[in-house]
Amino acid sequence: MCRMRSAFSAWEAVLPPQGGGLARVARQIFGFQRNPSIWVPAFAEASTLLDRFAHQVFWFHARRLELSSVPPGSGAELWVQRRGPEQPPGERGMDWHFDKDEDLLDREDVLVMPKLSTVTYLSSTGAPLLVLSQPVLKEGELQPIEGQVTAFLTRPVSGRHVAFDGRLLHGCPARFASRGERLSLSVNLWFGHKPLGVVSSESLRARLSREGVDPMMELSTSEDLFTPGDGMVVKQHQADGGIDLPVDFGPWHIAGLRVPSELRGEDLTTPLALLHDAGQVTAENMQLRRQLEKDPAAPRTEIRASKRMDDALRKSGCDEDFHFTPTVVQTVQRKSFQSVEAPLELPGAVVEKLPVGPPPGLQNSEDGTNEPDEPEEHNGDVGHRKTHRKSVVTVEDELGDSASFLLLLDMVPAAVIILSAAIAGLSADIAPNHIAWTVLEIVFTVFFVAEIIVKCRYFGICEYLVGADWYWSWFDILCVILALVDMTLQFAFSDAEGGDDGSPVGVLKMLKLARLGRIVRLLRFKIFQELKLMIQGVFTGLRVLFWAVVLLLLCMYLLGVFTRTIFSDHAEFETVPAAMFTSFRCFTEGCSAFDGTPLQERLRKDHGGVFMFGYILLFLFVTIGIFNLIMAVFIDNVADGSTKKRQRELGENAPRTEWVLASSLRQIIMTNVLRKETQHLPDDERTQVLKEKIEALRERYGYKPHSNQEYQELADGIREDMSESGVVVTREDFNGWLTSEKELISKMDDAEIDLSCKYDLFDVLDADLSGELDFDEMVDGLIKCRGPVSKTDIIAIRLKTVLLVRMMNGICEKLGIQPG
Numbered sequence: 176m177c178r179m180r181s182a183f184s185a186w187e188a189v190l191p192p193q194g195g196g197l198a199r200v201a202r203q204i205f206g207f208q209r210n211p212s213i214w215v216p217a218f219a220e221a222s223t224l225l226d227r228f229a230h231q232v233f234w235f236h237a238r239r240l241e242l243s244s245v246p247p248g249s250g251a252e253l254w255v256q257r258r259g260p261e262q263p264p265g266e267r268g269m270d271w272h273f274d275k276d277e278d279l280l281d282r283e284d285v286l287v288m289p290k291l292s293t294v295t296y297l298s299s300t301g302a303p304l305l306v307l308s309q310p311v312l313k314e315g316e317l318q319p320i321e322g323q324v325t326a327f328l329t330r331p332v333s334g335r336h337v338a339f340d341g342r343l344l345h346g347c348p349a350r351f352a353s354r355g356e357r358l359s360l361s362v363n364l365w366f367g368h369k370p371l372g373v374v375s376s377e378s379l380r381a382r383l384s385r386e387g388v389d390p391m392m393e394l395s396t397s398e399d400l401f402t403p404g405d406g407m408v409v410k411q412h413q414a415d416g417g418i419d420l421p422v423d424f425g426p427w428h429i430a431g432l433r434v435p436s437e438l439r440g441e442d443l444t445t446p447l448a449l450l451h452d453a454g455q456v457t458a459e460n461m462q463l464r465r466q467l468e469k470d471p472a473a474p475r476t477e478i479r480a481s482k483r484m485d486d487a488l489r490k491s492g493c494d495e496d497f498h499f500t501p502t503v504v505q506t507v508q509r510k511s512f513q514s515v516e517a518p519l520e521l522p523g524a525v526v527e528k529l530p531v532g533p534p535p536g537l538q539n540s541e542d543g544t545n546e547p548d549e550p551e552e553h554n555g556d557v558g559h560r561k562t563h564r565k566s567v568v569t570v571e572d573e574l575g576d577s578a579s580f581l582l583l584l585d586m587v588p589a590a591v592i593i594l595s596a597a598i599a600g601l602s603a604d605i606a607p608n609h610i611a612w613t614v615l616e617i618v619f620t621v622f623f624v625a626e627i628i629v630k631c632r633y634f635g636i637c638e639y640l641v642g643a644d645w646y647w648s649w650f651d652i653l654c655v656i657l658a659l660v661d662m663t664l665q666f667a668f669s670d671a672e673g674g675d676d677g678s679p680v681g682v683l684k685m686l687k688l689a690r691l692g693r694i695v696r697l698l699r700f701k702i703f704q705e706l707k708l709m710i711q712g713v714f715t716g717l718r719v720l721f722w723a724v725v726l727l728l729l730c731m732y733l734l735g736v737f738t739r740t741i742f743s744d745h746a747e748f749e750t751v752p753a754a755m756f757t758s759f760r761c762f763t764e765g766c767s768a769f770d771g772t773p774l775q776e777r778l779r780k781d782h783g784g785v786f787m788f789g790y791i792l793l794f795l796f797v798t799i800g801i802f803n804l805i806m807a808v809f810i811d812n813v814a815d816g817s818t819k820k821r822q823r824e825l826g827e828n829a830p831r832t833e834w835v836l837a838s839s840l841r842q843i844i845m846t847n848v849l850r851k852e853t854q855h856l857p858d859d860e861r862t863q864v865l866k867e868k869i870e871a872l873r874e875r876y877g878y879k880p881h882s883n884q885e886y887q888e889l890a891d892g893i894r895e896d897m898s899e900s901g902v903v904v905t906r907e908d909f910n911g912w913l914t915s916e917k918e919l920i921s922k923m924d925d926a927e928i929d930l931s932c933k934y935d936l937f938d939v940l941d942a943d944l945s946g947e948l949d950f951d952e953m954v955d956g957l958i959k960c961r962g963p964v965s966k967t968d969i970i971a972i973r974l975k976t977v978l979l980v981r982m983m984n985g986i987c988e989k990l991g992i993q994p995g
């Protein structure tokens with residue numbers, strides 16, 4: 176009889192040294208395409224690394240669950256999850272979800288859940304996994320909670336493998352994520368069911384090679400990839416104190432779950448069973464161990480030889496002896512989650528329905544009545560949310576929170592810096608020694624110290640000190656240290672007298688001025704982006720400025736040596752340095768002798784017309800020649816540098832812009848299609864239905880990519896979808912959008928698409944002169960319209976023209992016409 180040993184079990188060090196190359200393959204696949212689900216049939220020869228791994232996981236658990244037979248059509252579904260430090264902290268986790276056949280639920284409203292979910296970690300950092308033993312999703316409904324609830328918790332540890340009942344709610348809360356890469360392989364066990372939308376590892380491999388990625392998936396050795404030892408005892412933990420962890424899943428909110436506060440630290444290495452009945456889990460694990468010890472053909476040896484296992488199982492007559500029932504195969508209505516009547520109750524925990532109802536006035540599709548209290552639409556969507564593919568809602572919420580916090584972290588310090596600079600100015604003029612200024616300075620310093628602490632906590636100390644913006648962080652710290660030294664000295668030498676000569680008060684004055692240096696910090700904040708660009712421009716010109724100064728110095732040196740030799744009887748040319756400086760003065764601010772009389776005049780009197788002529792020539796050469804040359808080269812360099820930078824940025828942002836434009840256009844096109852589809856409905860209903868559908872569209876496509884590669888993949892996906900649907904846009908529609916679709920216009924503006932002659936844009940984009948734009952034509956054309964005209968644009972036209980002329984000549988020749 177099939178029996179679930181425990182709702183949750185764990186094994187350590189299941190992988191060969193260096194993970195047998197699995198991590199490399201996992202990264203490669205995840206980087207190429209997010210989460211393809213790979214299907215590995217139970218009764219098939221493993222042909223790739225991933226197949227072997229999934230196969231071995233499958234048969235290990237099949238035995239562990241004491242299945243006497245495995246129905247045909249069973250297998251393992253494998254996918255990769257990766258979260259990286261490049262993602263914002265709010266996105267380094269996973270939403271609460273149930274594993275299921277996502278595509279089947281999406282397409283047919285049929286909910287099928289795996290028998291067993293397993294995760295194998297390929298890294299030791301990132302968010303922990305939390306698995307709640309209840310509520311269980313069964314037969315399409317959340318089962319009311321009975322008895323005790325256990326929350327199993329484990330940090331990712333490389334080589335750790337966990338397995339749990341496939342019907343359990345689980346998630347990886349981003350707020351507890353430790354920093355670094357989180358890489359895991361999920362293998363779900365399906366019996367008598369193959370999920371939709373899965374691909375074979377061979378076809379994935381072929382696709383990867385077609386795209387020019389070298390898929391490192393070959394099976395190079397016969398080495399085992401999955402070698403679980405004894406199951407480990409899941410440690411019991413009574414989380415009475417700890418951190419409160421609210422669990423939000425669709426309209427459900429589970430309160431009262433507490434996780435140990437050590438979770439914030441890095442030392443949580445053993446999976447924990449939180450809250451209650453961990454005793455039972457422990458006992459079951461013990462029993463499992465004992466059985467493994469007694470059984471000479473323990474899974475450790477036999478599972479490794481999975482081929483032999485297959486044969487043995489086949490011989491045991493899987494058809495006659497088949498008394499295994501697939502886990503849950505039920506047809507569910509989209510809204511059936513709502514049928515849990517009583518609020519779920521956790522012992523020591525409160526489960527409450529979130530006050531989310533359908534929008535007021537939303538019609539219940541079954542009986543047509545208004546039931547604003549029932550969270551039906553929301554409920555229905557819960558099962559439809561792609562969980563392990565692209566989680567939308569909760570991630571977005573978290574993202575929203577983290578985005579507004581980041582904005583605050585930008586705005587507030589910027590405002591305080593401006594205020595502190597203003598106070599520095601006021602305090603210099605108005606009652607400079609007033610105590611209020613000192614108090615204000617202390618407040619500012621405390622604020623800046625707090626800012627550093629908050630940033631360290633939010634981004635992590637390492638990220639803050641050595642991450643991408645490390646130089647700004649160190650500058651913040653330097654400013655704070657200077658302020659602290661300033662304050663300490665101020666108190667220590669409050670009654671000292673002194674001047675600007677390096678005495679304590681002189682130092683104090685310097686430190687006071689250093690406060691103004693904080694203003695530089697403003698450049699760090701996004702709102703001062705333009706100012707930063709200007710200053711960056713000046714810095715790009717510094718290199719040429721340096722060489723200009725070298726040129727000037729060289730000229731002055733030559734002149735210095737020359738004048739020192741010729742005019743040696745004048746005090747102003749006594750030494751070479753003195754002669755150099757006098758020469759410099761003569762070409763810049765003024766050319767007076769030490770007694771204040773004009774030096775040129777004196778020299779003219781002494782040396783006559785030769786000097787006068789030479790001076791005029793030299794003056795013109797230095798002022799008009801060298802000085803203007805320096806100016807021109809500097810300006811040219813700055814302008815050139817910023818144009819190049821802009822072009823480079825346009826190139827770097829191309830995948831993002833492509834995605835932004837493609838999603839905007841798709842949204843407009845689909846909204847138009849919906850509008851046409853709902854034309855026949857009465858006005859009231861139409862508005863409501865439209866609103867709902869547009870909202871659903873937004874949610875469906877609400878996923879925001881994070882890397883250029885992802886932008887590109889998603890943009891390609893949109894292009895593919897839209898091209899398949901064969902939508903074309905007429906001139907009238909397109910020009911209409913350029914007037915009414917504010918969002919599209921602003922996105923085009925952001926993409927630096929010139930809209931000064933916007934009604935000519937259609938003709939520009941309509942490359943095949945068909946009078947209609949297909950989706951690819953629009954996106955391709957718009958991408959090319961970004962930014963200023965570049966040399967490549969002009970060369971492209973030139974080459975095309977040469978080709979056209981050549982073709983025309985060829986035609987003329989064939990027709991016997993004389994070209995021209």
Ligand SMILES: O=C(O)CCC(=O)C(=O)O
Nearest residue numbers: 256294304347359361563
């Ligand atoms: O990586 C993990 O810890 C869990 C992954 C998971 O639950 C999923 O991808 O569905």
Ligand SMILES: [Fe+2]
Nearest residue numbers: 273274345563
């Ligand atoms: Fe999952």
